[in-house]
Amino acid sequence: MNENKKFRICIVGGGSRYTPGILKMLVAEKDRFPISTIVLYDNEAERQERVCGYGKVLLREYYPECEIIHTTDPETAFTGIDFAFMQIRAGRLKMRESDEKIALKHGCIGQETCGAGGFAYGMRSVPAVCAIIKDIRKYAPEAWVLNYSNPAAIVAEATKRVFKGDYRIINICDMPVGIMGMYAQALGLPSSRLEPRYFGLNHYGWFTHIYDKETGEDYLPKLKKMFATPMEDDGHTGHEVDASWAETFRFMSKMVRECGDKFMPNTYLQYYLYPKHMVSIENPDYTRANEVMDGHEKRTFEMIEEVIAADKLKGTKYEMTEEDFNDGHATYIVDLAYAISHNTQDIFLCMTENHGIISNFSEGAMVEVPVRVGINGVEALNVGEIPTFQKGLLENQFAYEKLTVDACLEGSYEKAWNALTLNRCVNDTDTAKALLDDYIEANKAYWPELH
Ligand code: G6P
Ligand code: MN
Numbered sequence: 001m002n003e004n005k006k007f008r009i010c011i012v013g014g015g016s017r018y019t020p021g022i023l024k025m026l027v028a029e030k031d032r033f034p035i036s037t038i039v040l041y042d043n044e045a046e047r048q049e050r051v052c053g054y055g056k057v058l059l060r061e062y063y064p065e066c067e068i069i070h071t072t073d074p075e076t077a078f079t080g081i082d083f084a085f086m087q088i089r090a091g092r093l094k095m096r097e098s099d100e101k102i103a104l105k106h107g108c109i110g111q112e113t114c115g116a117g118g119f120a121y122g123m124r125s126v127p128a129v130c131a132i133i134k135d136i137r138k139y140a141p142e143a144w145v146l147n148y149s150n151p152a153a154i155v156a157e158a159t160k161r162v163f164k165g166d167y168r169i170i171n172i173c174d175m176p177v178g179i180m181g182m183y184a185q186a187l188g189l190p191s192s193r194l195e196p197r198y199f200g201l202n203h204y205g206w207f208t209h210i211y212d213k214e215t216g217e218d219y220l221p222k223l224k225k226m227f228a229t230p231m232e233d234d235g236h237t238g239h240e241v242d243a244s245w246a247e248t249f250r251f252m253s254k255m256v257r258e259c260g261d262k263f264m265p266n267t268y269l270q271y272y273l274y275p276k277h278m279v280s281i282e283n284p285d286y287t288r289a290n291e292v293m294d295g296h297e298k299r300t301f302e303m304i305e306e307v308i309a310a311d312k313l314k315g316t317k318y319e320m321t322e323e324d325f326n327d328g329h330a331t332y333i334v335d336l337a338y339a340i341s342h343n344t345q346d347i348f349l350c351m352t353e354n355h356g357i358i359s360n361f362s363e364g365a366m367v368e369v370p371v372r373v374g375i376n377g378v379e380a381l382n383v384g385e386i387p388t389f390q391k392g393l394l395e396n397q398f399a400y401e402k403l404t405v406d407a408c409l410e411g412s413y414e415k416a417w418n419a420l421t422l423n424r425c426v427n428d429t430d431t432a433k434a435l436l437d438d439y440i441e442a443n444k445a446y447w448p449e450l451h
Pocket of ligand 2: 152173174175203
């Protein structure tokens with residue numbers, strides 16, 4: 001890598017409520033990962049323009065050597081880029097609300113990526129993500145596509161098939177990073193000291209070891225004890241979190257006590273291991289989508305308006321804080337880009353094709369496992385055999401994910417129905433059909449037609 005190289009990056013989904021945070025993170029990382037141009041790309045011009053307005057003020061004050069532009073034109077967006085950071089939400093939060101509420105109407109978990117809601121979202125996300133990556137490949141055949149669009153497991157299964165062999169598309173999720181941040185906080189260590197071992201599918205996995213990079217100590221047994229009791233604060237995150245997330249972090253202790261085996265669970269396992277309980281605590285009239293629309297999204301866009309009106313951040317309550325400059329959690333996406341461009345061979349948890357990595361699991365499944373990251377993309381570490389309990393759960397989930405992608409790419413009603421029937425959060429053929437028919441009606445503008 002040329003020492004003086006400055007990157008051109010595109011944020012796909014530029015109008016997202018997460019973009020201001022990503023921009024601040026890029027400011028914080030400017031010495032390590034210098035950028036010449038940030039391009040925001042979105043299909044919602046007006047919303048993105050506001051985000052870009054905020055970005056212009058931020059960069060003028062903190063990063064004047066970097067320009068920011070916004071566009072809805074793929075050629076302008078992708079020509080000459082080194083990296084695409086891709087985080088789109090097909091149908092926005094309105095359709096997330098529909099996904100969640102339709103599921104709850106049928107007595108099933110209403111969640112963004114798990115269960116029936118994740119299925120409905122997957123059927124929207126796969127065509128949208130694939131269409132954008134096709135455009136990226138047209139204008140930037142060699143760019144790295146760091147994709148964290150949800151539902152990531154289904155999206156990864158689709159990109160693997162549609163862009164066969166394209167190792168410059170990497171699917172990654174921030175949840176394991178977030179959980180490791182909690183571990184680090186509980187242990188009183190920086191996240192960078194910890195090196196995970198983990199296996200599963202996205203939003204469906206277990207930590208098997210948490211090593212200290214310096215001493216080699218495995219903290220997992222200690223963490224199991226620490227997390228077996230419910231947390232008193234908002235779950236050791238160190239951040240203020242919404243009520244539903246606080247509840248998720250508290251619930252983790254039950255999973256650690258009852259079904260962690262000798263592992264530590266990903267928080268999302270609550271939906272698969274305790275579906276009855278999770279349905280019982282959901283409010284069918286006010287779901288996570290409502291909480292986000294009334295909370296984080298609203299606050300973010302109010303902040304954007306205020307910054308644009310004041311034409312400054314410095315000296316206002318929105319100026320960058322010490323925490324913004326040291327937020328290990330937000331940097332994972334730049335850590336990944338840095339590891340590629342500088343060939344660091346650092347370990348990340350990414351989705352990659354199972355070719356013997358988990359020896360007793362389906363070949364070709366997109367598993368979430370530790371990988372080394374460098375100039376050739378991701379190279380997986382060996383996991384070996386997994387226990388029967390986890391294998392059973394994961395094979396079931398993989399079959400569901402595979403059928404979902406089949407249904408989407410082939411336009412098959414039968415496969416969609418089979419997929420939903422298999423999903424542990426549905427598990428009933430009549431319910432699956434009722435759900436499917438409601439989702440088809442609600443998703444006319446987004447889904448491929450099913451025959
Ligand atoms: C975690 C997951 C993401 C998910 C997000 C939902 O970060 O890894 O995949 O999208 O949570 O957060 P939200 O605040 O939208 O419910
Ligand atoms: Mn995720």
